[in-house]
Amino acid sequence: MEQVTPHVFAETKLRGSNPGFVVTSDGVVVVDTPQLPSKAVAMRAEAERHGPIRYVINTEHHVDHIFGNYYFKGAGTVVHHQGVYDNFMTVYPELDPFEYAREALPDDPDGAALFPDREEYYQDPNKGQIVFTGDVTLRVGDHTFHLLHTPGHTPGQIAVHVPEERVVFTGDTIFSECQTWLMTSDVDEWIASLDRIRALDVDHVIPGHGPVTDLSYVHTQRSILLEWKSAVAQAIAKGWSRDETVARVNFAERYPVDIGQGYMMEYIQTLNAGSLYDKFTAVSVG
Ligand SMILES: [Zn+2]
Structure with missing residues (x-):
């Protein structure tokens, strides 16, 4: 794993999101869990070498941030926003998250033996024990964890700001140097959340995907969202159909x-x- 600061570690080179953890004087706080089974088991062991895991925080409900929770059962209290809890591994017509997790197994040859049956998995996928709305602050040892509600990419999106380390884990509010997934998003809320992140006093931004970056990338991410919006708005203005x-x-x-x-x-x-x-062509009724 990459050591971002003396107490903050992040994994940016695996398939899936960028999971990480913070080592405090009173145990370890994990932020998102590896999607690949053998990597989840390995990261848990690595975190536990620094002390007992106190909390597992999820930044959003997409499979690449939560599936690995299954392998962290009994390792601390799972904390996430109500929006994560409500959508936790929910099957949608366009994507079955459990099957999507299975699809990744060729990237994790040792993971196949650890992959649960569907029924066994859904009996206890290790969802949140602390579920909140708005913002929450956790104090663990000498560290502070501000869990900031930053909706947009998903409704239950949070950022985890650790002021003592001058670090923020943004989850998928930032896709660093890789494609942005916005199909389940409210882009206007997302842009407002980027403003909230930009106001933090931090040196390191650990994104949901891609390399660790800094606050300057907030401007890049905003521009990507605005380009998508504007390109589709212009297409509609030209009279293009959905297919076009x-x-x-x-x-x-x-x-x-x-x-x-x-x-x-x-x-x-x-x-x-x-x-x-x-979204741009929807006609509201009533
Ligand atoms: Zn993600």
Whole structure:
């Protein structure tokens, strides 16, 4: 894992999100869990070498941030926003998160033996024991964890700000140098949340995906969101149909997809454009 500060570790080179942990004087706080089973087991062991795990915090409900919770049972208290709890591994028509976790197994040969049956998994996927709305502050040893509600990418999105380390874990409010997934998002809320993150006094930004960065990347992320919005708005203004918009509005050249998911590029482009088209053309009833 990458040591970001004396007490903060992050893993940015695995398929899945960027999980990490903070070592305090009273145990370890984990932020997101590795999606790949053998990596989740390994990260738990690595964290526990620094002390008992006190909390496992999830920044959002997408599978790449929560599936690994299964392998952290009995390791601290799981904490997340109500929006994560309500959508935890929920099957949607466009994506079955359990199957998506299974799809990643070729990237984790040792993980197949650790992968649970669907029924066994859903009996106890290790959802939140502390579930909150708004913001929450945890104090663990000498460290403070400000869990800031930063909706946009998902409704229950949070950032974890650790002022003593001058670090913020932004989750997928920042996709650093890789494709942005916005099909389940409220882009306007997301932009407001970026402003909230920009106001923090930190040196290191640990994004949900891609390399560790700093606050300057907030401007890049905002610009990516605005470009998507504006490109789809212009398509609609030109009278393009949904199919034409999806076919022509495409930012695939801009960045690669994060590790191991290159085959999802067209899926991302199609759903990003299509979801914005649907939102911009929706007629509210009543
Ligand atoms: Zn993610």
